[in-house]
Amino acid sequence: MRTQRIGIIMHGITGRMGMNQHLIRSVLAIRDQGGVLLSDGSYLVPDPVLVGRNADKVEAVAKAHNVARWTTDLDAALANPDDTLFFDAASTKLRPELLKRAIDAGKNIYCEKPISESLSEALDIATYAKSKSVKNGIVHDKLDLPGLKKLKRLRDSGFFGRILSVRGEFGYWVFEGDWMPAQRPSWNYRAADGGGIISDMLCHWRYVLDNVVAPVKAVSCLGATHISERWDENGNAYKADADDAAYATFELEGGIIAHINSSWCVRVRRDDLVTFQVDGTHGSAVAGLHSCVSQQRVNTPKPVWNPDQPQTMNFFDDWEEVPDNAVFDNGFKLQWEEFLRHVAEDAPWSYTLLEGAKGVQLAELGVQSWKERRWLDVPALEG
Known part of the structure; x- marks a missing residue:
């Protein structure tokens, strides 16, 4: 079975949603099943690096779920060219700044909702992502x-x-x-x-x-x-x-x-x-x-x-x-699989940051x- 790796920077995984739905039931479940099947017959396998401010909490999550990589240094994680996707499930107030930093680092981005606390910020970050030609998506899990x-x-x-x-x-x-x-x-x-x-x-x-x-x-x-x-x-x-x-x-x-x-x-x-x-x-x-x-x-x-x-x-x-x-299957996992295909081979994807801005x-x-x-x-x- 042919596989290819995708490095995912996961921020906000010590919270309830980030850990349970996105890390455990989505990214790690996809990893453990052997990856996401692509159109050429190969499998795209997630390789996450967990990022957070509290070293003890992040390390504990990593060890509990057999994740080899974790850090408290977001800048270093964003600087790694081998990790091409940034995911955020932390607080809404911090999200626009985090997404912009990830876009500036050339990362494709996927995030929880809402994008921001205001429509103007949401539109700004959606427009910025489009101008930088990065793949972008927001969770529409329901x-x-x-x-x-x-x-x-x-x-x-x-x-x-x-x-x-x-x-x-x-x-x-x-x-x-x-x-x-x-x-x-x-x-x-x-x-x-x-x-x-x-x-x-x-x-x-x-x-x-x-x-x-x-x-x-x-x-x-x-x-x-x-x-x-x-x-x-x-x-x-x-x-x-x-x-x-x-x-x-x-x-x-x-x-x-x-x-x-x-x-x-x-x-x-x-x-x-x-x-x-x-x-x-x-x-x-x-x-x-x-x-x-x-x-x-x-x-x-x-x-x-x-x-x-x-x-x-x-x-x-x-x-x-x-x-x-x-x-x-789990709704979060299904959307992760769709977005990973979108990143890897430009498969159709509808739930962009602009769609997220509609919610805001x-x-x-x-x-x-x-x-x-x-x-x-x-x-x-x-x-």
């Missing part, structure tokens, strides 16, 4: 979730007829950190550190709606900071001043109305941590992370409103599971809508 792939399959088949509306519910209870440790990092809840659920999640909802349902044309958003005091990783109380919930309505192309609630202050009583219901003239479907159920027009029950008697119908029984009909744009408009208490159009981005 598009490869089995549930959303099935939902898109239904849309593409014409199952819904004319799509009318979308209802999304995302979130769970994130503990405050006093009597029970929080399951998300404390910076998420501090505005000065780039926290906030609007900037975090509206980036996702932009590419989900654009690609699975229809392009977003306008937004109305109401944010909230429901819990104003939390406790950090060291048990110290701090002021939580970033938005921890967002209630957003979107107008999509074709007159479709979408409403998505995002909250870290909600207790879950639904099929999954995120669900999307799409209703159309000929059918409806509800997708979670992995499953998707549908209900056709001819199979729709006919309930009658009667508040004087207990409900006897079980509405969950009237939905049919959409079959897998395929083996679904929607988040920025969401915050503006909240502050001004009004609808805002979503202009087309050129780049």
